[in-house]
Amino acid sequence: MLRYIAVRLISAIPVVFGVTLAVFFMVRLVPGDPVDIMFGNQARPTPEQRAAMRKQLGLDLPIHKQYVKFISDALRGDLGRSFRSKRPVMQEILIRLPNTLKLTAASLAVAVVIGTVTGVLAATFKGSWIDNVSMVSAVLGVSIPGFWLGLMLILLFSVRLGWLPVSGTGTWKHLVLPAFTLGLLSSAILARLTRASMLEALSGDYVRTARAKGLREWWVVIRHALRNALIPIVTMLGLQIGGLLSGAFIIEAVFGYSGIGLLAVGALQTRDFPLIQGIVLMVSLIYVGVNLLVDIIYAAIDPRISYS
Amino acid sequence: MNADRQTMQRVDAKGALPLGAGAAPRSQRQIVWRRLRSNRLAMLGGVIVGTLILLAIFAPVLARYDPTEMRLSDQFLPPSLEHPFGTDDFGRDILTRILYGARISLRIGLVAVGIAAIVGSIIGMTAGYFGGWFDIISQRVIDVMLAFPDLLLALAIIAVLGPSLTNVMIAVGIGSVPTYARLMRGQVLSLKRKEYVEAARAIGAPTRRILFVHILPNALSPMIVLASLGIASSILSAAALSFIGMGAQPPTPEWGAMLSNGREFLREEWWIATFPGLAIAITVLGFNILGDGLRDALDPQSRD
Numbered sequence: 140m141l142r143y144i145a146v147r148l149i150s151a152i153p154v155v156f157g158v159t160l161a162v163f164f165m166v167r168l169v170p171g172d173p174v175d176i177m178f179g180n181q182a183r184p185t186p187e188q189r190a191a192m193r194k195q196l197g198l199d200l201p202i203h204k205q206y207v208k209f210i211s212d213a214l215r216g217d218l219g220r221s222f223r224s225k226r227p228v229m230q231e232i233l234i235r236l237p238n239t240l241k242l243t244a245a246s247l248a249v250a251v252v253i254g255t256v257t258g259v260l261a262a263t264f265k266g267s268w269i270d271n272v273s274m275v276s277a278v279l280g281v282s283i284p285g286f287w288l289g290l291m292l293i294l295l296f297s298v299r300l301g302w303l304p305v306s307g308t309g310t311w312k313h314l315v316l317p318a319f320t321l322g323l324l325s326s327a328i329l330a331r332l333t334r335a336s337m338l339e340a341l342s343g344d345y346v347r348t349a350r351a352k353g354l355r356e357w358w359v360v361i362r363h364a365l366r367n368a369l370i371p372i373v374t375m376l377g378l379q380i381g382g383l384l385s386g387a388f389i390i391e392a393v394f395g396y397s398g399i400g401l402l403a404v405g406a407l408q409t410r411d412f413p414l415i416q417g418i419v420l421m422v423s424l425i426y427v428g429v430n431l432l433v434d435i436i437y438a439a440i441d442p443r444i445s446y447s
Numbered sequence: 448m449n450a451d452r453q454t455m456q457r458v459d460a461k462g463a464l465p466l467g468a469g470a471a472p473r474s475q476r477q478i479v480w481r482r483l484r485s486n487r488l489a490m491l492g493g494v495i496v497g498t499l500i501l502l503a504i505f506a507p508v509l510a511r512y513d514p515t516e517m518r519l520s521d522q523f524l525p526p527s528l529e530h531p532f533g534t535d536d537f538g539r540d541i542l543t544r545i546l547y548g549a550r551i552s553l554r555i556g557l558v559a560v561g562i563a564a565i566v567g568s569i570i571g572m573t574a575g576y577f578g579g580w581f582d583i584i585s586q587r588v589i590d591v592m593l594a595f596p597d598l599l600l601a602l603a604i605i606a607v608l609g610p611s612l613t614n615v616m617i618a619v620g621i622g623s624v625p626t627y628a629r630l631m632r633g634q635v636l637s638l639k640r641k642e643y644v645e646a647a648r649a650i651g652a653p654t655r656r657i658l659f660v661h662i663l664p665n666a667l668s669p670m671i672v673l674a675s676l677g678i679a680s681s682i683l684s685a686a687a688l689s690f691i692g693m694g695a696q697p698p699t700p701e702w703g704a705m706l707s708n709g710r711e712f713l714r715e716e717w718w719i720a721t722f723p724g725l726a727i728a729i730t731v732l733g734f735n736i737l738g739d740g741l742r743d744a745l746d747p748q749s750r751d
Contacts, residue, residue, distance in 0.1 A: 157591030162603075169607050278488075278739070282732035284683055286690045287706060287724030290713060294721075298714050385598035389687045393710075404691045407606055415606045423595045 143438050151431050155424065162420045163209050166196075166412055173198060177412045178222065195219055213420065219413035223405070228417035232399055236421075238308055239398030242321070242391070243383045245314055249322025250329055250379060255365075255372065257326065258333020262341060263360055273330060280327025285386055289320040289393035306395030317394045321386050325379050332375050336368040343367065370441050377433030381426050482744035489740020495733025503549040510543040515698040523716050533718035535708065537698075541718065544700035545726045551701050552730055555616050555685040556678035562620025563681075564674055567627025572658060572666075574628070575635030582632075589625040597622060598684060605693050612701065615685045615694040622684070623677060630673055634666035668745040675738030679731045686727050702727050 166173050174192045178184045184192070193199065197208040212218070218228035261273040296316060297305040307313050340346065341364045349359045391400035399418055406414035483489050502509065521538035524530050532541035570589075574582040592600060604618035638644060639662065647661050686703030688694040695701030697708070702723040709720025 153587055154590050154594050157587065158594050161591060161595075165603060165607055278735055279728075279732065282679065282683075282735050283728045284686055284690075284703075284706075284724060284731070286687060286703075287720070287727065290706070290710060290720050290724070294713055294717055381596035385596035388598060388602065389691060392691050403602065407602065407610075408692055410606070412606070415603075419595070419599060419603045419606075422599055426596050427594050 144435055147434050154427055158423045162416055163206050218417035221414040222411050223409055228413050232421050235399045235402050239387055242317055242387055245318035246321035246383050249318055250325035254326035254329025255333050257330040259337055261334045262337030277327040277330045280324055285320055285324050286389050286393045289390055292316050308397040317390050317396050321383055321390050333372055336371045340364040340368040373437055377430045380429045479744045483740055486740045488736050492733045492737030496737055499549055499730055502546055503553050506546040510546045512540040512543040514544045514547040514700045526718055532722040535719050541722050547700045548702045552682050556682045558616040559620040559681035560674050560677045563623035563627050567624045568631045570628040571631025572635050575632040589628055592625045610693040612695040615688050619681045619684045635662055638662045638665055672738055672742040675741055679734035683731050
């Protein structure tokens with residue numbers, strides 16, 4: 140187990156290195172002066188501002204030293220300053236990160252509850268109308284654009300019924316619609332996977348044994364089949380979190396929910412490059428970390444997994 | 448395995464059974480087609496996709512208005528016989544714009560998947576067949592690309608290239624290269640050890656022939672499934688990018704951009720945002736269920 144964790148941690152190192160390299164080159168690959176690119180659409184920078192940016196980017200240094208500087212700055216939490224707000228990029232991100240994490244966690248909860256319950260029901264009643272309805276809704280779930288579903292929910296629950304706020308951040312009421320929108324779409328994939336995984340588990344010998352012992356059917360389904368069906372579901376959760384994180388970019392924009400997604404959309408629209416760079420770096424590192432964690436949890440719940 | 452099956456079926460067809468009316472379908476293609484036809488959901492997908500293609504081709508004939516011309520006298524008209532989906536803030540007929548939008552969405556899907564499938568296949572085939580340093584390096588690059596959540600990679604590419612419809616297609620295409628490359632590499636790795644490939648190598652067939660005649664056709668079926676589902680997800684991603692203003696720019700009748708424009712008027716003029724969203728959902732649904740059906744038809748074991 141420890142060996143597995145160690146190998147998995149080491150294998151993440153080249154990925155993290157690659158991610159930092161990609162983000163570093165993001166600005167430098169564009170034709171033109173990186174200084175101009177970093178200033179994007181902003182009003183023409185003064186010579187002093189340009190000189191400061193040149194120094195910040197370390198453009199007078201050879202390229203490998205520029206990268207070392209980029210990394211050592213980033214490690215000290217210095218990702219440069221946003222042009223729009225003039226505040227440090229790190230600060231901008233850290234203010235909004237908790238909101239995005241809250242949204243991601245809430246939608247993950249919605250997805251897991253709806254996805255596993257639907258999947259288990261569909262598998263238990265395979266071929267029945269419950270199965271058909273759930274699988275048709277699952278296909279619908281992967282086809283409906285989240286931003287459209289979000290708008291339709293706003294139209295119904297905020298505009299027509301007036302139960303929930305149209306947009307904003309702060310109270311739990313602001314979280315309901317975005318979390319539901321994101322979670323519902325994500326639950327579709329989980330439902331299909333849970334169904335497939337449950338069908339496999341339900342045909343297992345241990346399930347037949349449990350039934351033969353005269354255990355109640357729901358006990359067999361939950362305790363014997365679902366426990367074993369959970370393993371592929373947990374792996375999928377890692378991927379789902381990536382989907383939720385990038386889904387949050389769009390959904391936050393729909394609901395005016397102040398997370399890093401909304402921050403990123405604003406940064407893209409104004410071509411606020413230091414901010415874009417910082418967000419891309421942070422979000423992808425979080426994603427790498429989450430996947431690492433999922434793999435470790437995965438090994439912990441399934442003793443068959445090891446690097447041998 | 449596919450090739451084995453195919454050869455066996457060809458042998459059968461040449462054998463005892465007479466071909467013609469009433470004869471059981473024998474070729475791989477006929478079997479797949481028959482399986483696909485018996486899948487009602489997949490057929491529905493096929494009908495949706497087919498209709499969409501026809502609507503896109505005949506948009507200029509079917510549409511009664513100009514997709515971009517402003518008619519301020521017709522602003523914000525609710526759905527009626529004259530304008531079945533209503534009009535927008537510039538008095539443009541929404542149905543007309545949706546019909547023209549079908550052309551854009553199909554183009555996005557095809558171009559993005561085309562980029563991903565071609566680049567991905569070349570990388571995957573080279574890496575899988577030759578192995579060596581190219582394999583090692585390409586796999587590490589793919590690992591890094593997969594470390595970015597889907598849309599984030601596309602967003603980063605657009606940040607570099609600048610927002611436009613063409614750049615969205617490129618960004619979404621590049622963003623899905625890893626999936627195709629991984630799949631193709633896996634296929635080639637397993638196919639290159641098959642007897643018929645070794646036989647071809649033994650009789651001295653050139654590498655090019657082995658790759659394109661013996662390996663590629665047999666690696667295609669999972670790629671076709673992935674491409675069909677990929678068109679669906681590309682259309683969805685591109686619409687999302689246009690929705691946040693990173694894709695098609697006004698007055699292009701792109702569905703995501705139309706939806707984004709409709710947000711402002713959600714309270715009173717609900718139809719501006721509702722119909723483009725439905726168009727996206729139906730299109731994506733069509734490609735998704737067709738893709739699912741193709742997967743089941745090409746590999747019946749994958750069902751359940």
